[in-house]
Amino acid sequence: MFTGIILAVGHISAIEKRGGDARLTIDTGQLGLTDAALGDSIAVNGVCLTAVALSKQQFSADVSNETLSRTTLVTSAVGTAVNLELALTPSTRMGGHIVSGHVDGIGSVVSIAADGRSYRLSIKAPDALAKYIAEKGSICIDGISLTVNAVDGAVFSVNIVPHTWQNTTLGQTRAGAKVNLEVDLLARYMERLMLGDSSAKPASGITTALLQKSGFL
Numbered sequence: 309m310f311t312g313i314i315l316a317v318g319h320i321s322a323i324e325k326r327g328g329d330a331r332l333t334i335d336t337g338q339l340g341l342t343d344a345a346l347g348d349s350i351a352v353n354g355v356c357l358t359a360v361a362l363s364k365q366q367f368s369a370d371v372s373n374e375t376l377s378r379t380t381l382v383t384s385a386v387g388t389a390v391n392l393e394l395a396l397t398p399s400t401r402m403g404g405h406i407v408s409g410h411v412d413g414i415g416s417v418v419s420i421a422a423d424g425r426s427y428r429l430s431i432k433a434p435d436a437l438a439k440y441i442a443e444k445g446s447i448c449i450d451g452i453s454l455t456v457n458a459v460d461g462a463v464f465s466v467n468i469v470p471h472t473w474q475n476t477t478l479g480q481t482r483a484g485a486k487v488n489l490e491v492d493l494l495a496r497y498m499e500r501l502m503l504g505d506s507s508a509k510p511a512s513g514i515t516t517a518l519l520q521k522s523g524f525l
Contacts (some may be wrong), residue, residue: 310351312404312446312453314391314428314476315339318352318383321366323388329376332357332384333368339488341367349409351393353477354451354488355466356409379411380486389477391451404453411488413437415449418463427468428457429481433489438462440491440499448490449501451478 316339324331334352341362344350348359350367357369360464376382384390396402415437418430429450433441441447445456454466473479481487 309396310349310356310393310400310404310407310409310451311396311400312354312393312407312448312451313401314393314452316392317475317477318390318392320386320390321387322368323384323386326370329373330371330381331360331368332371332381333361334390334392336365336367336392338476339365339394341365344394349395351395351409351451352406353380353389353390353406354409354448354490355381355411375411378413379488380414383486389480391476393451402426405448406493407448407451407453407490408449408493409451409490411490412440413489415487415489417481417483417485417487420481425470427473429466429468429478430463430467431487431489433462433464435462437489437491440495442495445495446492448488450477450487453476462471 318335318337320332320337322333341364344359344362346359346362349356350359355375357371358425359367359369361368371381379459407450413434415431415433418432421428438461441456441459443456447454447456447466451470457465457467500513
């Protein structure tokens with residue numbers, strides 16, 4: 309588990325193709341690994357990866373076909389900057405929200421506009437994820453815990469304060485960029501609970517009829 313509070317920006321230092329999947333080596337920059345161990349989880353742009361090799365400022369992790377198919381890691385190259393966060397401990401401050409590191413899909417940055425000293429980003433989520441994104445709810449973008457300011461269909465906006473803009477990869481983001489999205493964990497479980505026994509049936513999902521039956525409409 310993670311909090312979505314980025315600890316450092318690193319970069320990919322090596323990519324090794326391995327029978328269809330890949331092994332990445334990450335230079336962790338300002339993020340020290342002195343208290344990390346083999347097998348630990350480290351979030352890379354919001355993707356939970358398992359360290360299979362460690363040094364003082366680098367770690368390697370295997371990336372499965374499943375992860376490559378759902379995240380922007382599939383298009384990463386040597387030198388790509390990445391947001392990093394170590395897994396939380398019982399004493400970690402919960403400054404963001406509960407983040408699993410299990411990315412749900414890839415979004416696309418529609419626009420970036422200055423808003424005072426902050427920046428407002430509009431992002432298009434995959435249609436299948438739109439139902440999980442709510443105004444003033446939580447969203448994780450490239451591993452960063454953010455609050456949703458507004459929602460219009462599958463497009464939502466977030467406000468990036470100067471500190472986050474300067475200390476994460478968002479400061480390098482441009483319109484058209486692809487970003488990893490993880491919706492609020494509670495929204496995913498709420499859907500399954502609302503489905504009840506029908507959740508065991510293939511292709512079951514939230515419908516207008518189910519929302520009406522549950523008193524939401």
